[in-house]
Amino acid sequence: MDFVTLILNLDRKIIFGCVALLVVWPLLVPIQMPIGTTPEVRSIFSAIDALPNGSDVMIAADYDPSSKPELQPFTYSLLAHCFEKDHKVHILTLWPGGPALIQQAIEEVGAQYGKSSGTDYCFLGYKPGNAAVVGGLTNSITGTYPTDFYNRPTANMPIYQRVQRVKDCDYIVDIAAGATVEVWIAFASAPENVPMSAACTAVSAAGYYPYYQAGQLDGISGGMKGSAEYDVLLMDKYPNFKNGGARIAGNAVKGMDAQSAVHLFIVLSIILANICYFIANKRQREERRNA
Template structure:
């Protein structure tokens, strides 16, 4: 029996164990596998770096827990990048589950625990940055495209209160943002079609620059918008998140330290994905070669 036949007859539980170890070990001991930064990712990093301090961006959490492993690290790194660059971030959610779980959760993962009703406004991750002045979360609003159109006319009419039920006029940042003209660009972390709406409605009708962080399965569709210029940047899946994280960490030690402390981040996820995909690909090749060898031997017999 040759090696290919032995491997083809291998108990599948060994393969499950190997894949399991490949998924766990990089989380506990990051491998920091190299990444090649794509142009669409570099474009987002460069745009954030080019903005004057004090500029305001709109971040929309348009995804739910099912795509969190891809979208969460993008959102974390983006908010941290903006804080490190002294930019202001207005956060919203247009995806139902994103409004319930992802929005506030990701904001707090990036800046630290918050309790505005109790007066706990300062970021522990970025001392000197405050809720309502440097970042704010307006919460979830149903309506999709209709909501986007209404925001173009009057953000305060769409979000009369922020997430913690204070009037938006109560906080300096949310009071200042009344329409798309008051933000430099929109960043959507999206699953499904919502990211497309930002491009074909807000960018097309209001001229507001749009960037999207999407899931890998949606990336081919979103690249069409990027190539057409309707999106100035695109983070495609976990790969894009890892590339963006790498760029930001390289320049900002404070962000690198915060990311390293995360139980899960884009770098760790990319290590896992790369190794697991390599193992699966290897066994597919072994299985096919073994099949061909076995068929040839039967033919000779």
């Protein structure tokens, strides 16, 4: 069997093995490739950073464990950024599988910054009904969520003495694995005139560019790469993160070596398979001509 035939009939277990090796190896021996930042992610970072200290940020973490590697690092970094600026965080989820992930993130980051629930942040939990929930928040946050995730009444919380509805918030960020970004734009950001950004999975990022170009989204962070870019921006601006003072940033950065290696492998294997495909086709044509 010659090389071309061998490649075209390659056992898929060999490809699986190569992918496994290329994922595991860079995680064990980090290469630490420099990560460039894109204008889309820089816009989100600048928007959060430009808010006056103590602003109110509404964060919707609409994802579940299947998107954890791509989006959870962004949630950690965004929370850290908000607390670094003393912003008040209102965090919730429209996904039933999401609450425990947010609970982990908000409790861990909140504890590192000495922030307290009800005063500096409020974890509102999960409620079904996407558009109905977002629409309700535009009328009353405490009316839509009479209690927080821990079953404490929200109306008495210091954080809600000043903020009544979404319009009173200064910024919205939707960290989404599905199609909730459109819901937040249509029912909260656009009608209430509250600026907004989105962090989504890499596969869905391309779909939000019309909103980004129209100015309905300040920025888009796509997948683990977007999260890594946010980490880099955070580490550049706040040395606390670079020195490891805050353990929260850098999770996405660690994954980028593995992602780079696998992407490069897939690209090279596609090119190799196509070259072999054309050689095999040429041979077949020649054989037919000679016969």
